[in-house]
Amino acid sequence: MDGGVIEVGWISILLRVEDCALQEVLGWRFSRYFTSKPSAEPVELTVTMTPNGEDGRPERPRAEWREGRWFIEGHDFRAEWFPESRRGLVKLEQAGHRSVDCVLRVLYSILLAPKGGCLLHAASAMRNGRAFAFTGVSGSGKTTLSRLAPPDVILLTDELSYILPVDGIYRAFGTPFGGMGMTGNNSAPLQALYLLAKGPQNKIEPLPRRQAVHALMQNTPFFAKDSKLLESVLETACRIAACVPAYRLTFAPTADVWEMIG
Secondary structure (H helix, E strand, O other): OEEEEEEEEEEEEEEEOOOOOHHHHHHHHHHHEEOOOOOOOOOEEEEEEOOOOOOOOOOOOOOEOOOEEEEEEEEEEEEEEEOOOEEEEEEEEOOOHHHHHOOOOHHHHHHHHHHEEEEEEEEEEEOOEEEEEEOOOOOHHHHHHHHHHOOEEEEEEEEEEEEEEEOOOOEEOOOOOOOOOOOOOEEEEEEEEEEEEOOOOEEEEEHHHHHHHHHHHHHHOEOOHHHHHHHHHHHHHHHHHOOEEEEEEOOOOHHHHHOOOO
16 A cells, blocks of 8 residues: 655655555656665645545645644645654545645645745756756746756756755755656755846846745745744745845856856
């Protein structure tokens, strides 16, 4: 029944999957993130199939804290997460990886919050032992910049970055959440944060701390209407902005933009 242990950024999740077809799909989707030697005791998710769907489900995943647990739901799944026991239940309506992917995104965002980390709508990459994150609204160029990366760049993700403080230093980790990358648990100290914009020529300008905090908050997926979680996310954004230099990167869609990075 075990689907295996997925580890992203030193947080491990044991998937207990009863459906063989789903096990196979997840084995392919998260292949570079399964581990036989997790760095910490895994939390557990039991995934089951419930074919009978219900109307009125949200198109985008959302989470709500009540009765001592997190309720997470999307258009084709429902889940419950019990922080005290470190266990959860996921009920899927179809055996696809996308719903599990959504649940994991929400759960990792919840697990990262008390650790001072976050998921960020950003591409991120490693170069010369340092990591760089590129954030911005949809269409600002995250995927374009990722595709333009030269061979000496290790892409961590082109969509959703994982940022966590380790020994007082923020690090960016590879994630399975995106269309490119899938490099496994590579990580490096986060050297800079870039707020992306497309323009006629390449230009880098320092980004004031207040604007950096705003960019981080604007691009941090917030799945739950929960005041304590919002406070934690804001505190994390302020700390990242205080520790990591931030810039506005305007670029034309040409590979020479990478000559300005790293």
